[in-house]
Amino acid sequence: MCLAIPGQIVRLLDDEGQYAVVDVSGVRRTINIGLLREDGVKPDDWVLIHVGFAMSKISGEQAMDQLRLLEMLGEASVALEEVSGYDFAERAESTNDRQARSAERSE
């Protein structure tokens, strides 16, 4: 529970700065970014994720270090399982984003 998962912000989902899509080793899920309101999170930024919430902004290099650490600890698959399990997306996403997603699918 204590090991944080590094992810890269793909896009922001709402104007209030609450939700964003994040990419963790190819798995994309919605997370909450409300705790980083003061850090000005934007696409391509890296964050450490804990139980569905971004906890801190980190550099790309730190993100790689953290990924390697998870692998060395034998926790990388557990981390991916956790991220894949985040299931609160639909309600959180704005209508705009759902439209964007269906547009992506039809591309």
Place this chain on the structure above:
Amino acid sequence: MKYVDEFRDPALIRKTADEIARLIERDRHYRIMEVCGGHTFSIYRFGLQRLLPENIELVHGPGCPVCVLPMGRMDDGLAIAARPEVIFTAFGDVMRVPGRRGTPLEMRAKGADVRMVYSPLDALKLAMENPDRQIVFFAVGFETTAPSTALTLLRARSLNVDNFSVFCNHVLILPAIRAILDSPDMRIDGFIGPGHVSTVIGARPYEFIAREYGKPVVISGFEPLDLLQSILMLIKQLNQGRAEVENQYARVVPWDGNRPALRALAEVFAVRPFFEWRGLGFISQSALRLRDEFAAWDAEARFSVPGVRVTDPKAAQCGEVLKGVLPPNRCKLFGRECTPEHPVGALMVSSEGACAAYYHYVHAMVTAGD
């Protein structure tokens, strides 16, 4: 166990380990407590003790949130889970922690609606999808996790989700450290401060440990090199007779913490006058409850919980292991009645628990003749 060559910067790791070996005073014994369960896991997983001289003793602290929950709180939670209208949700770590009547998973096998979630927001979503059921989230964790619960509750309130509630077991790390410092059977020379808890609370709140108790604290990252550097910083402080708070993990931990997280905590939670910790007993001001404004989302207010106090199984020595008085393998039940397959205490369940880490990475090696 891993070999040093696999780590990042093996040369730097060796250099750091050599410097520690060079600096220690031979006739001195150094007892260093790593407070955080994530550090305990790293230390065992990487076999770090092996890189240290014998007179540095790493003592495992109380930083495993499910481990410090007394069995009575599990039973209270499970009493809620047994109600027919309730969907009981919890993190994976909690699912295998035994109460008197079994674990949440065993309750599920007997027909209770118990579901594992990865985020409190998942539990909130379940509530929105099941308006005719009561969804209860069993919240555990230190200051790392509590802000997530707080934001989830703020969201539940703003969306008016009235069939969602939280059974709050969030605990605070600083009162636990103080209890350890005040405990007569503890003699700790310095602390490796938790990494991710400190991203929320910052480094500053640890200053009382240096000021009032004269003990050094170094907040540390989780990599082998991080932990060795932190130990080196502690040894230097101890040898020079300094007691300060230093931040080895400054790349992630801001000195003053995360303001939005601290604000959310203050808005949603109040500090309980006291709370029982396994092994440490009742500690004042050591846990959080929902503020009265959030009573509508407080499972303890919504369902009458029995509030039972249960003593641990007699031979179990979880308390002593939690306080760092006893190493895991010296518990009478370790590896016999208590194994990861049949855990007696939560320390054998959680990946952050000292007994599970010891079992997987030390005990298994020894018994395999490695």
